[in-house]
Amino acid sequence: MVPLHTACLLLSLAPLLVLGVPPIWTQPEQVHLSYPGAPGSMAVTWTTFNETESKVEYGLLGGRLFEMIAKGGATLFVDSGKEKRKMYIHRVTLTDLKPAATYVYHCGSDEGWSEVFSFTALNDSTSFSPRFALYGDMGNENPQSLARLQKETQLGMYDAILHIGDFAYDMHEDNARIGDEFMRQIQSIAAYVPYMTCPGNHESTYNFSNYRNRFTMPGQTESLWYSWNLGSAHIISLSTEVYFYLDFGQELIFKQYEWLMKDLEEANKPENRAVRPWILTMGHRPMYCSDDDQDDCTQFDSYVRLGRSDTEPPAPGLEDLFYRYGVDVELWAHEHTYERLWPVYGDKVYNGSKEQPYVNPKAPVHIITGSAGCREKTDRFNPNPKEWSAFRSMDYGYTRMQVVNATHLYLEQVSDDQYGKVIDSIWVEKEKHGFSAWF
Template identity: 50%
Template sequence: MIFDYSHYFILTIFIPLCFCYNFRNTFIKLNDNENDRPQQIHISLGSNKNDIIITWTTYSSCNQTVVKYGIEPNQLNQNAIGNCNEFIDGGPKQRKHFIHRVRLSDLKPSMRYYYQCYSSDGFQTLSSTMYSFKTQNPANDWNARLLIFGDLGLENGQSIPRIKKEIDDNNVDLIIHVGDFAYDLDSNDSYVGDEFMRIIEPIAARVPYQTCPGNHEHKYNFSNYINRFTMYDMIDGNINNHYYTFNVGPIQFIAFSTEFYFFIQFGFAQTFRQYHWLEKTLINANKNRHERPWIITFGHRPMYCGNNNYDDCTRFESIIRKGWPYVGLGLEDLFYKYGVDMEIWAHEHSYERMWPVYNATVQNGTVDPNNPYDNAKAPVHLITGSAGCKERLDPFRLPLPWSAKRIVDYGYTKLTIINRTHLYIQQISDDLDGMIVDSFLMIKNHDLPVWLR
């Protein structure tokens, strides 16, 4: 009898592939007895400067939503009770998540607090790992240190270990994630999102993790993004994960959704509401310039970019800049009118710093000819979308006049508040073992930007 090796070959290839596939689709599932242990813990700023919001997930019940906390790790002598909501993913399995939220109120400023989250399976109370965070310094010249990035995925999330080390070394006060999470939060019946949230827990459970949505969050009308995060607007005191505002030292940050302009199948009204909210928020921010002279916005898709693709920002009249034909709602004129100092973006998987620019025309600074960001005459745009994801990096085309610096490698941005008049921005390369590959100093000697004086 002659042995047919072709069958053996097929089996040796097919069986390992099946094993790998099953492994990939099951390795992020928890054992049943872990379903109600608090996980995917992350914190965010509350509606006032003395609040912190703690959010986490369980899988089988809302039986208990409690945080124990205190200023000593062995004395968690304060309790806070929160609320829990059921979230059903839109995928084929219609998986249930139970999202727990607890507000810690009236915290002392510049104080380290330790905490544990508690949930129940109906028979026993299950606790999380103990974490700690430090509350904000309320001073308007607080020397806060922020990490800013977008487009961070579960697969090829290259910058995650270095970001965690920054947290371990106590080098970070707050993180801003400028859209596109996990790739994607809803993928594989949201198992990918669950694992991503577990991976970032050692980061996001220790410093406020502020977010805005990107295009990869759009599935099921952004439901995974909306339900998993908790972003409070400091003006109206409500949760709005699409657009909201918060303060850090001398900066008022304004988060918004660029995705309303593109996923119009979910309606038009939200774009009008956001535009009017942005104008109202910017008017209020300008009334408060003496206390917070800097206004910085962040949204996912940029107005300007130099990448070699066909995204909106590669077109001369981008939708974000100029709005829809015959309708408008473009943001460039609005942000210029109310003196936004810096506009931070992601989406492009690269780093790009622009000269101060308005209406596609460079408007460099007025004081130091060697530093165009010294009292700049227009907003400064910055793209930081190279934290790492499965779509890899985006190359550049020939530079356009407003492009000042372009880097194609993995990394993230660090913003350091030096004082009320000086902000220092650095780009950290993960490929080059933490090397600073770009830096610049923004200076503003007056509460208002040059073009509003």
């Protein structure tokens, strides 16, 4: 028999004893999809906090539930914060999917399954007209556009999402718990359509480790730069951050530049450009902007646009490269505003014509869409923009894009402040693509 005073002591220590036992976290969370780049495939990524198997059970909508199984693996990610929190990032790639077919799936293991989600396999036809939502700079706090994006995604309005840098504000904070919470928030979008990303400046802590570990983009560059094809478009995602965080490897500027040159050369081979005439780029920091904040894009000698002369050897910028290979549309974020530019090159406007500036434009079209919502609020504009600034808005919102066919591409800006009103729209029309289109 335990003496009374010993029993009382044990009871008083019970909460401490319970707190000393770590919970078992085998339940999948933070589920998100991405397109691995190969037709008929989809990557499923999720997180657990204990090691488990990595399985996806799936089946065609209307067929037998979970009749197919795919297996993958997990990598241990240890956050670099004080607590050195551990999480397991699971990745499974589904293959041999039927184009445009809808699948129902869940992921996890026999120690815990996610809820049931669905997605539509990407149509691999070059005549497919994909629809995108695109934005950057969305945080865990004040993600104003998120609810509208969640609903529209679940209504089937988008085939893919492009998140153009700056996630969570910031994923590493509170020992990466803010990153976890943000990934839970976007699950209601990203578990239904491929969520394609590029890094921004807010991912830089611990050498972009949260970004590099949490996302699963095509290629072998830890999601820093890659390209993929959809419909009649070749889409390139790049890191503008290589120009600003030289401590993490000055050689990355040259590595990425060389990769971009090879990728653009391949995309411009006549047989490739004939079937995928549109070349689109997405990168976080713009080459041009008219915001009133002294960012790189407000400077004539922007690093992203013109490169850096203070490196050895001097680092090349991206404007001439993109112009030389006939990039059609360049998508940016970073500025917490929306800005549409007239076709611009070398700081000068090159409209197709006065009446129809975006019909056969003589330079790339730039769109800045960084106002999805975060704790830093929206930015202010310079009251005296240069002549290349065509339309500006400080409303919270995001952009929709549809690559309609080989000659027509549509863009529109949604204002969340104005209850989903479309406040700006353009058609980019091109009879010819590539360098020769500029003349």
